Amino acid sequence: MKKVITQLKPYVPEKTLSELKAEKHLSKLVRLSANENPYGTSPDVKKAVIDWAYNQSNRYPDSDATQLRALISEKFSLDPQQLVFSVGLDEMIVMLSRVFLEPGDEEMISTPTFSEYALHAEIEEAVIKKIPILKSGQIDFAKMLASITQKTKLIWICNPNNPTGTVESVADIERFVAQVPKETMVLVDEAYIDFADGNSASAMKLTKKYPNIVVMRTFSKAYGLANFRVGYAVFSKEIAEEVQKTRLPYNVNSVAQVAAVAAFKDQAFVQDVVDKNRQQRQLLQQYFDENDIFHYPSQANFIFFKYPQADDLAEYLLKNGYLIRTGLAQDWLRITVGTDEDNQNIVSLFDRYRKIKKIIIIKSLSWYKK
Ligand SMILES: *Cc1c(COP(=O)(O)O)cnc(C)c1O
Secondary structure, three states: OOHHHHOOOOOOOOOOHHHHHHHHOOOOOEEEOOOOOOOOOOHHHHHHHHHHOOOOOOOOOOOOOHHHHHHHHHHOOOOHHHEEEEOHHHHHHHHHHHHHOOOOOEEEEEEOOOOHHHHHHHHOOOEEEEEEOOOOOOOOHHHHHHHOOOOEEEEEEEOOOOOOOOOOOHHHHHHHHHHOOOOOEEEEEOOOHHHOOOHHHOOHHHHHOOOOEEEEEEOOOOOOOHHHOOEEEEOOHHHHHHHHOOOOOOOOOHHHHHHHHHHHHOHHHHHHHHHHHHHHHHHHHHHHHHOOOOEOOOOOOEEEEEOOOHHHHHHHHHHOOEEEEOOOOOOEEEEEOOOHHHHHHHHHHHHHHHHHHOOOOOOOOHHHOO
């Protein structure tokens, strides 16, 4: 076994809701810890999946995901050969780490960010360079540029960033990529881009101009298909061809392809989800502002906020039926933006907790300064 595996801290996935409900003796539990879509998925998905089921289970899936490939490349004006599909965006992170990293190479990340980039770099025995975000929550591009060496093979840009929810403009990303050496790949994870305001936020079109940029998307978040495991990346054609060599031939099964096709065709559903999320996100951020709860300006479907004794607040919410994300940074929590009802409940639970604990957040306290 590779030595690095024995030293690895495993990714701890979410417990099932039924498991947690039993453990905490709860009758109701809403998960606001995994950035899932609280509005479900397009009703068209159900129909497509049922129509497909039992029909062709004995046959291998379409290795090229032909229909899905055609739909996506048409919508984003791409060459179909620029796309590589994966079992969720998770698998794309694995593939890219495997393709580009040799032992001793460097991977650069902006911290805090999604933990899987570093996990898979570690498995490839690469060195991880962490560049902390600026006070505003934005990526420190200048520091990144200054830290690139000949060994830097991958640079991850999570946009909007998980967990901060902050967004970088395409102009800033382009200015950065233009200065990065051609041998260094810039990987833009757009898992939450649908939730960002403005349609021009995506870096997708840069893939035609710069061979060293990769843009990734998933069906797990705005499309509400987390259980189906469909993600993809957009490369220059030449790089896509190389990455395809490492993909398991039948990675995305047919049910997942059928579901993703139906979900992608129903853009009205996605737009509705995005609109509702924007409205609820605004309300929650407004509540945080009014109550002096520090948070980054989010353009995603979650908010990262600072709170004294954060784990205690999370435990209180859990006892009252709401699971939110702990353990990302000390005194910080991440909450997925839920439905209108969830939000109202969350706000009253915050109010109640604050009264019980007599919490006063004073901005001038040294604790509160980042
Ligand atoms: C959720 C998430 C993913 C993984 O999504 P899947 O497609 O479900 O594997 C990738 N990147 C970020 C930043 C995420 O938050």
